[in-house]
Amino acid sequence: MELLHFYFLALFGIICCLEGPDIRTVRVRQDEDVVLPCSSGKTHPEFFVWMKDFRQEVFVYIGGRHYNNDFPGHDPQLKGRVFHFEDEVQSGNASIVIRNTKVEDSGSYTCMFRDHHPLRQTVNLVVEPVSKDRTAETIPGLALRPHVAILDQAKSWALLHCEVQDAFPKPKLEWVDSDNNRVPAEEIVTQIGGTYNIILRARVTRTDHFRCVATQEEINHTTYTKIFIYITESSTGLIVAVAALSVLLLLLMVLYYRLKYSKGKYFQQLITMEEWTPQWSQEKTFSLPPEETPQQLTRRPANLQR
Structure with missing residues (x-):
């Protein structure tokens, strides 16, 4: 693998010096799949390679052979997780897919070609960590389920x-x-x-x-x-009951004072009516004369006596 690494660096070293990279940044959440785009700009590149930080071979394609068939030397960290678009290589698509990304996958990925028109394209991959249950992983000091x-x-x-x-x-x-x-x-x-x-x-x-x-x-x-x-007597229910009882007592007090005020006003009206004398009651009235005594009758003339 070290020999292959040296061969790639020697083969593409002139490209690093002659042409600057077209750099883009791709972000992805941990455990998700990501596509690293690359295009040769022409049909069917016969040879292209992806490298990480110019030290680690990620994917190699040589005339139809690659890491996912019979090409040896794939890095164990990436083995079985890197794929290309086989049906689109003939149209110049040299992009790759990294499945189930890990935080360690973050880095600078460079796609390089060996054709008549040397070209390289660089992608900065940022894998954002995601907190999840890792109890199945063998990590020293990992907290087990509480x-x-x-x-x-x-x-x-x-x-x-x-x-x-x-x-x-x-x-x-x-x-x-x-x-x-x-x-x-x-x-x-x-x-x-x-x-x-x-x-x-x-x-x-x-x-x-x-x-x-x-x-x-x-x-x-x-x-x-x-x-x-399960709580049999919820304190929340008790608070609600106390609040409801308080509102009920308040309503009863309002009703009581309202009735009391209405009753007082009614009696006040009665007193006012007793003090008021109708106009017709103040007019003169006629009454019969009092009964005459026997002495008064004897003094009357005979023709006036009964």
């Missing part, structure tokens, strides 16, 4: 326990609910022999699914364990 448990529970609350052991670098541990909202928690950290043991305890007061999430940003690793908590 151990979770219920330490204590009452009708209106539960105390959750989460623990991660022998992890490095130090993982970030947190409790989150089903809406991915962070739950306040108490952290206990111990360090033994360069690795970290972390305990995280949280008190929850409602029924929900909760997750304990462990994250190691330095190695783009995230893993979690889920647990379901």
Whole structure:
């Protein structure tokens, strides 16, 4: 492979000196596929090669032979992940596809031809890391899925326990609910022999699914364990009930004072009506004369006596 490397550098060294590269930048998220574009500008190039940082052979095509059939010497890091567009080579397409990209794939990729018109094209590949569960990978210090448990529970609350052991670098541990909202928690950290043991305890007061999430940003690793908590007497429901009762009491007070005010106003109107004397009651009235006594009757003339 070193001999082939030397041959490529010697073969294309004059190209590096005669013509500047056409450089473009391609970004991709880790684990996704990416196309590195390259065109010979003519039909059916007989010979082209892709190199990374002018040190690592990525793909070699010589008259139909390439790394994916019977051409030896492919770098183990890229073996089985680099492909070309075989049906489009005759039209000058020398692009390649890198499948399942890794962060280590980032670098400068150069496509070079050996034809009558020497040409090279360079692509700067940036593979952006993605945090994911890497427990299946053999990475030293990788945090395994957290151990979770219920330490204590009452009708209106539960105390959750989460623990991660022998992890490095130090993982970030947190409790989150089903809406991915962070739950306040108490952290206990111990360090033994360069690795970290972390305990995280949280008190929850409602029924929900909760997750304990462990994250190691330095190695783009995230893993979690889920647990379901059932609270028989939710404090949230109690708060709602108290609020509803308060509103009801307020409405009753308003109704009471309103009735009291209306009643007072009614009696005030009655008093006002009693003090008011109608005009017709103030006019003169006629009454019968009082009964005459026997003495008064004897004094009357005979013709006037009854």
